[in-house]
Amino acid sequence: MELFPEYEFKPQNFNKFPLDWSKIFGNNNPIHVEIGFGNGEFASYYCKSNPEINYVGFELSITSMVKAQKKLKNNNIKNAKLILVDGKFGLKEFFNDESVEKVIMNFPIPWYKNSHSHRRLVLRDFFEILSVVLKKNGYFELLSDQEWYVVEAKENAEISGFFKIFPIEKNPKRSFLTRYEKKWIKFGRNIYRLKIQKISSGKIERLIGGEHEMPHAKGKIDIKKIDTINEKVFKDENKIFIVKGVFKNTNKDNEYLIKIISSDKDFVQHYFLVLYEKGSEWILKLDSESNPYRTPAVKWSVKKLMEVLS
Numbered sequence: 001m002e003l004f005p006e007y008e009f010k011p012q013n014f015n016k017f018p019l020d021w022s023k024i025f026g027n028n029n030p031i032h033v034e035i036g037f038g039n040g041e042f043a044s045y046y047c048k049s050n051p052e053i054n055y056v057g058f059e060l061s062i063t064s065m066v067k068a069q070k071k072l073k074n075n076n077i078k079n080a081k082l083i084l085v086d087g088k089f090g091l092k093e094f095f096n097d098e099s100v101e102k103v104i105m106n107f108p109i110p111w112y113k114n115s116h117s118h119r120r121l122v123l124r125d126f127f128e129i130l131s132v133v134l135k136k137n138g139y140f141e142l143l144s145d146q147e148w149y150v151v152e153a154k155e156n157a158e159i160s161g162f163f164k165i166f167p168i169e170k171n172p173k174r175s176f177l178t179r180y181e182k183k184w185i186k187f188g189r190n191i192y193r194l195k196i197q198k199i200s201s202g203k204i205e206r207l208i209g210g211e212h213e214m215p216h217a218k219g220k221i222d223i224k225k226i227d228t229i230n231e232k233v234f235k236d237e238n239k240i241f242i243v244k245g246v247f248k249n250t251n252k253d254n255e256y257l258i259k260i261i262s263s264d265k266d267f268v269q270h271y272f273l274v275l276y277e278k279g280s281e282w283i284l285k286l287d288s289e290s291n292p293y294r295t296p297a298v299k300w301s302v303k304k305l306m307e308v309l310s
């Protein structure tokens, strides 16, 4: 899907986390992050009006990712990187402590239903992450048409104790309106803005900090056991993985692809492992076509499956 490689950035290709953004951008400009950039209208405007910053945007939608890249290209933007990943994961794993000047969230999905409330982005753990990666005096800005959502975010920020909280503004004057902002204003809705400023840091445990090797296991196995692993669920304290298919390579004897869905707390990834015979041993490793983040659940899936097949 890589349209314009200068914009779509793939941290999975790096083996040291958090990332060295001054190397990636080739300068030491301040980092500003947007979570949920949508089709990139705001990103494009923001980068153009602030050429002295480095913009990093997170998005989950592939369609939006494609549209945003085109928008940046059409506007000849030079200071932006877009990443297809959950914004909370990205904020936590890709940035060093005290390294981000500003985080922006324009019109996140509110997840109205109580049963979906765990999906809301501005829960307490988000403010813990924010307090670590934001520079001292750095800002977080949230815009939404849902007053209750902004109030909930404000309360969670207050409870964390790491921020100076400004009063929620109703229909703030803005020089640029995002796509959703225009839509909600057209529907006659009010817009609410929350601004908070970091005053102190909390503590977080990162999932993928440090240097990484490719997860990889080698040994003797009983290949008949391969028929027993499909649909099996493996669960540990903070991680879980499920085998979602075992496929024999019809062109090569003694080679299998194993589809895995893993989760580290709420961070879910889909990928393939490849199992093949080499000499008197079998090797199990990440398939070269899939590129998950090497989280504890991913590493464990390799180790645990090898153990089960032995």
Ligand SMILES: C[S@@+](CC[C@H](N)C(=O)[O-])C[C@H]1O[C@@H](n2cnc3c(N)ncnc32)[C@H](O)[C@@H]1O
Pocket: 035, 036, 037, 038, 039, 058, 059, 060, 061, 064, 085, 086, 087, 088, 105, 106, 107, 108, 109, 121, 178, 179, 180, 181
């Ligand atoms: C309502 S749209 C707003 C888009 C844009 N910011 C605007 O104001 O026009 C919310 C966007 O957030 C993205 N999104 C939802 N959850 C996300 C997450 N956890 N990480 C990154 N992006 C996310 C969605 O794919 C969607 O594009």
